[in-house]
Amino acid sequence: MSDLDGFCQNAFSDLNSLNQQVFKANYAVRGALAILADEIQDDLLENPSSYPFSEIVYANIGNPQQMGQSPITFVRQVLSLCQYPTLLDHAEEKWFQNLFPTDVVQRSKMLLKESGSLGAYSASQGIPLVRRHVADFIRARDGFDCEPSDIYLTSGASHAARLIMTLIIARPTDGVMVPAPQYPLYGAQIDLMSGSMVSYSLSEENNWDIDFDQFKKSFDEASKKGINVRLCVVINPGNPTGACISENSMEKVLRFAKAKGIVLLADEVYQNNIYQNKFHSFRRKLGELREKEPDNHWDQVSLISVNSVSKGQFGECGQRGGYLDVVNIPEPAKDQILKLATIDICPPVAGQLLVDMLVNPPKPGDPSYDLFIKEVDEIHEALRLQCRQLYEGTKRMKRVSCLEPHGAMYLHPSVSLPEKLITTAKAQKIQPDEFYAIELLKRSGICVVPGSGFGQPEGDYHIRITFLAKGTEYIERFVKAHNEIMDLYE
């Protein structure tokens, strides 16, 4: 038979031949339950009376603008002019001046000059001016030095985490510590890199803070199994917990990282979503320790922090912008981070400009300042209120206990599922909390993420629910459906 005849099965016909790490990876936030929610939404469009609710509340994803949060006017005015610079030719006309404040015009012109065009590739590390502004912002926030060469613009925190994990995970025994519960994207990326995930339990009794004894125990157990822990993810404020890590725990983790040679990856994307305390970055804590103990080798602690335009009050998830900043990483290793960024070509330029506005917002006296602050404050207060209302709602739910979160966009209540529900779920080979979430979705239209997607102790059940939805009507539906499910299986 010639080389041009016949046929042969290819890689896709034999699933076992494909990269099994992809099959292993799981990202529950956008998993089977979200797909069911979409199907129900489609059913509702065809037949609005097919369910006892009129639309799905996507409380599974931290997607503020999908839930009705308005974008910040200043930000969108600048991006609008950058998309269509011809508008700037009308800057002397009345209608233009009524619509676009002068600082919007100035910012647009500056960003257009730096980027050339929203349609031109930028440097892979990001637009130099934007990186300078990020460094200025970090320096002002933390009170310690930061250089533009420490900044890499990204298409978001997930991209940042992928770059770092790709470089650090070199063999299957390379371990990455992640909190339990964790934002499952980290687990998925560790799977894709064939690394070993090492979970450390957060302490629900202690307001989801890091339990340092548990932390050490996880490390020790992993070491005994031959796992070489090289990276540790900390999420502050927490996802899914909404809790801030105490400064005491931050210090212990930093000391431990120094003692054991563990690189820290601090996910700080919720740094502007804090409702009680003030944000304290890991970078700042490291700087404070270095200042206090100048001879204690703090320059041996490599820290990478990530931030994003998706969260906070911008909520610009779909525009894909963010950055990572590094401390104490030797130049040859930084060159490799840059090379990985190069292979991704460059982050979306509009997202890079959003980073510029995040770190360098209008200043007092600027024409846009008052409106900017008003909008940011309103969004912040609305989230605080929605958080409070949902939290109050959980108090009326049977078998539920919930901590009032410090920050982020989530409640992570514990649900003591009835034995009968657990047996019913297991008989159907479904996780009990997933079974519960499906029931809740079908009865109330509210889509949450089962705690098993984030990791929880055996026999403990949680759900993660965003408090991005406005109003209290959905909360009543949630309480009612929840209590019905409990009554049914109790």
Add this chain to the structure above:
Amino acid sequence: MSDLDGFCQNAFSDLNSLNQQVFKANYAVRGALAILADEIQDDLLENPSSYPFSEIVYANIGNPQQMGQSPITFVRQVLSLCQYPTLLDHAEEKWFQNLFPTDVVQRSKMLLKESGSLGAYSASQGIPLVRRHVADFIRARDGFDCEPSDIYLTSGASHAARLIMTLIIARPTDGVMVPAPQYPLYGAQIDLMSGSMVSYSLSEENNWDIDFDQFKKSFDEASKKGINVRLCVVINPGNPTGACISENSMEKVLRFAKAKGIVLLADEVYQNNIYQNKFHSFRRKLGELREKEPDNHWDQVSLISVNSVSKGQFGECGQRGGYLDVVNIPEPAKDQILKLATIDICPPVAGQLLVDMLVNPPKPGDPSYDLFIKEVDEIHEALRLQCRQLYEGTKRMKRVSCLEPHGAMYLHPSVSLPEKLITTAKAQKIQPDEFYAIELLKRSGICVVPGSGFGQPEGDYHIRITFLAKGTEYIERFVKAHNEIMDLYE
């Protein structure tokens, strides 16, 4: 010593402990030479007389808008309204109507309705309406069926290639065939996935077409070495060659893929950059063969094609939009492609809207149609002219032979480097073509990519140069500097 004392080196202190595949990966288009060009550009800003030219011509990257190509008005008007929908409130006012045609308003409203907001995450596979439009476009282009479920929106062709390679490369012996010369991003991604790159030489004598005997030989040699070729990349029109693959070669590659069970990945991002022939997609060729030979198991050939908004006449590189479409991939494997897309969350929404406009441009009779066509044609004609002018320039260069390209944005001339230059370069441990490119950059300010970055036979030297720069002044500088270098080393 307690767990909180002392210090220990971490992953970044020991380069050998990091993922060596990252060190191995190389993406010459944005490599050392591009960094040198940036340094010279910085020097010029400080001291404009430090070089015999006033600015760098970045002829190393296919980045049209950086080189002065204007964006398409319709596209930017729509994106401007989508960024700042408040403008739509003024649709009844005179100034608005003078600026924004009614079809721009309609398209903006439709896309805003579908996306919710540019700032909201979309479905990971992409906005459903946009995927429907892509399927319609492919169906009309090729005359064969295409379903929205076959379409995955991406942040560009590199992202698409990463998704596919991540799924298919499962072990170091898994081979991916790539053309030589190749766009080096493929080699870099194969390295990151620890796969084996299997080069097949294109035939410069035969206008850079696939030489099928060489193609088979590469496959056979790899097989003998124990490499299991699972994927084959074809680039049409070619990068860096600018050549279209003949229909005869396309058919042979498809038959071979069927006989050997090789998945095809067709990079067709230059499908609108063709200056001689008409574009013939691999998807269409596969459909034709299936129609002609219905019993010949053509449904066993899995094909993935990629397209992008970065090239063609849009040239919207920095907005990061594109798509991949698949043929004959079983559902369970498609689920895994979707899962990988999910881990990247979603492509930039503005980029997704650009895809919509790429595949569904203004129609005859629409208010924007005439200007749209005029702009597209002008860009196309300008590129054809620039290509011609640069090609003519190469004829006046000593020791250079160049094929007139069919498409893409590149010339890939062969340079017969003088022996003395080769020895000088090797003595400095630099590739001779890189040495040449550095000399050219310093003398003329023109940044090209040495052929060694794309792969070329031992002792053969090429450069890749984009023809995106306007005018002929830089061509004269290029010819002069080139001939000086030749004279110096001859």
